[in-house]
Amino acid sequence: xxxxxxxxxxxxxxxxxxxxxxxxxxLVLSPRIVKKDANMGxxxxxxxxxSFMGSVGAGSLVLGVGLSSGASATExxxxxxxxxxxxxxxxxxxxxxxxxxxxxxxxxxxxEKKAWLDAPVVTHTNTELKTLRIADGKIAEIxxxxxxxxxxxxxxxxxxxxxxxxFRDMHIHLDKTFYGGPWEATLPTQHGRADRVAxxxxxxxxxxxxxxxxxxxxxxxxxxxxxxxxxxxxNVDPVSKLGNLEHLKASLDRFKDTLESKIIxxxxxxxxASDSVxxxxxxxxxxxxxxxxxxxxxxFDHALEKSVDTTVQLAIxxxxxxxxHIHEARETAIPAFNRIMDHxxxxxxxxxxxxxxxAYSLAELSKEELNDIATRMxxxxxxxxxxVPLGKGSMPLRELHEAGIEIICGTDSVMDWWNSFGNCDxxxxxxxxxxxQYRSTEYDISRxxxxxxxxxxxxxxKGEQAWPKAGDDASFNLLPASCSxxxxxxxxxxxxxxxxGKLAYGAVSKAA
Numbered sequence: 001x002x003x004x005x006x007x008x009x010x011x012x013x014x015x016x017x018x019x020x021x022x023x024x025x026x027l028v029l030s031p032r033i034v035k036k037d038a039n040m041g042x043x044x045x046x047x048x049x050x051s052f053m054g055s056v057g058a059g060s061l062v063l064g065v066g067l068s069s070g071a072s073a074t075e076x077x078x079x080x081x082x083x084x085x086x087x088x089x090x091x092x093x094x095x096x097x098x099x100x101x102x103x104x105x106x107x108x109x110x111x112e113k114k115a116w117l118d119a120p121v122v123t124h125t126n127t128e129l130k131t132l133r134i135a136d137g138k139i140a141e142i143x144x145x146x147x148x149x150x151x152x153x154x155x156x157x158x159x160x161x162x163x164x165x166x167f168r169d170m171h172i173h174l175d176k177t178f179y180g181g182p183w184e185a186t187l188p189t190q191h192g193r194a195d196r197v198a199x200x201x202x203x204x205x206x207x208x209x210x211x212x213x214x215x216x217x218x219x220x221x222x223x224x225x226x227x228x229x230x231x232x233x234x235n236v237d238p239v240s241k242l243g244n245l246e247h248l249k250a251s252l253d254r255f256k257d258t259l260e261s262k263i264i265x266x267x268x269x270x271x272x273a274s275d276s277v278x279x280x281x282x283x284x285x286x287x288x289x290x291x292x293x294x295x296x297x298x299x300f301d302h303a304l305e306k307s308v309d310t311t312v313q314l315a316i317x318x319x320x321x322x323x324x325h326i327h328e329a330r331e332t333a334i335p336a337f338n339r340i341m342d343h344x345x346x347x348x349x350x351x352x353x354x355x356x357x358x359a360y361s362l363a364e365l366s367k368e369e370l371n372d373i374a375t376r377m378x379x380x381x382x383x384x385x386x387x388v389p390l391g392k393g394s395m396p397l398r399e400l401h402e403a404g405i406e407i408i409c410g411t412d413s414v415m416d417w418w419n420s421f422g423n424c425d426x427x428x429x430x431x432x433x434x435x436x437q438y439r440s441t442e443y444d445i446s447r448x449x450x451x452x453x454x455x456x457x458x459x460x461x462k463g464e465q466a467w468p469k470a471g472d473d474a475s476f477n478l479l480p481a482s483c484s485x486x487x488x489x490x491x492x493x494x495x496x497x498x499x500x501g502k503l504a505y506g507a508v509s510k511a512a
Contacts, residue, residue, distance in 0.1 A: 099133055101511055104160055108125070110122065127162070128145070131144065132474075137474055157510065165467060165476055166476055169222060170408035171386070172231070218414055227497075237268055271297075292321075299327075333360075355383040370399065383406040388436075479495065
């Protein structure tokens with residue numbers, strides 16, 4: 001978790017004329033769906049996906065939801081925010097094979113010559129409407145918009161919305177949050193991270209009984225923002241032991257049809273400082289873990305070499321990857337990174353399977369120093385994970401991406417005791433990178449979409465159509481936007497979110 005660079009508060013202006021900006025907290029109820037939640041022991045009313053489009057609609061709080069034209073005042077009730085509320089969502093189950101018509105696909109950039117510029121520039125993005133045939137979770141065919149759909153075949157209408165690849169949240173803590181329950185803001189600290197860990201020791205036992213439901217609430221929130229792929233950290237510590245891991249696995253299993261996920265076990269209280277090595281081994285033996293985590297070997301564990309070496313040994317012993325959080329300054333962070341890479345050179349199984357998370361020290365380096373470490377990271381296949389911190393030191397994400405380093409982005413904290421912010425919107429992270437490090441032009445903004453999609457983009461850097469192709473997974477979003485650049489800049493609602501052909505969130509109209 002990031003404790004050294006808290007996100008600053010940002011004010012926003014609400015336009016009261018917009019139908020989704022009413023200052024109300026409403027739960028839109030479907031009279032057809034009231035399900036019994038065995039875990040909660042009370043009735044949970046489901047959100048009707050057909051009753052609205054473009055709302056949050058994924059966790060306990062649905063903010064500013066407008067009623068559909070056919071709804072009456074008796075169909076809405078205020079939420080009881082004193083309890084955990086994660087209503088079951090009403091998402092239509094689609095058939096195994098169907099057609100999706102009027103899908104807007106990007107086909108190329110439009111270049112124009114302007115009198116005040118020396119060379120032509122990209123001013124717009126061309127698109128065409130197509131029909132997709134979806135079968136067995138794949139995009140089986142991409143057909144002309146006027147292609148005839150076979151009689152009797154299931155068919156849906158995208159209504160001209162833009163098709164974008166699914167989004168990926170590759171650094172998030174799904175196992176612990178205040179989200180899904182009563183609002184609580186982050187408390188002040190006097191001793192930095194030590195106070196956060198002390199607070200966590202007190203909170204974790206209290207939150208364990210509702211951990212699975214809170215995770216479910218966050219996954220629904222992720223889906224509402226277009227994310228169907230994630231990599232999640234999970235606390236392993238002397239307080240919760242493997243409790244968080246058990247709840248996380250159970251919740252992820254509930255969403256296995258709409259979420260592709262990997263787990264990183266994370267010694268939040270310090271691998272050595274909290275004597276968590278045996279617990280980490282126990283967690284790895286339990287199965288279902290893809291990465292072993294670590295945190296600040298010098299400032300937290302006070303033993304750079306032993307902490308790094310122990311983390312690496314755990315990864316080797318259980319044949320998993322490494323995802324280490326290092327928030328430290330360059331004096332201790334760079335030696336830690338280099339020691340990990342020394343191990344990678346000796347152990348080929350680690351190459352291409354190690355992630356440096358946060359790594360704020362890279363922003364402190366000179367251009368030459370950054371180039372040196374980036375060259376080594378690229379050679380060994382090291383990935384950099386970032387939550388795109390806002391503040392005084394801008395991370396060199398663009399420079400590292402252009403140097404060939406794989407950059408992955410994540411939400412990190414979601415409304416927890418480490419940070420009051422975080423909304424699971426990875427497209428917003430792309431928007432922030434665009435604002436910080438790219439020009440506000442059609443071409444540059446379109447390139448930043450890749451930070452949200454794992455660099456799967458409709459057009460490549462040359463403007464050639466690169467996605468989708470027949471045979472690709474049918475994992476995508478439908479958005480009311482004309483092109484990728486507009487989607488990144490304006491952050492439109494994700495009206496329909498698909499994962500391998502299944503509808504994860506939203507709604508899609510049946511074709512006439």
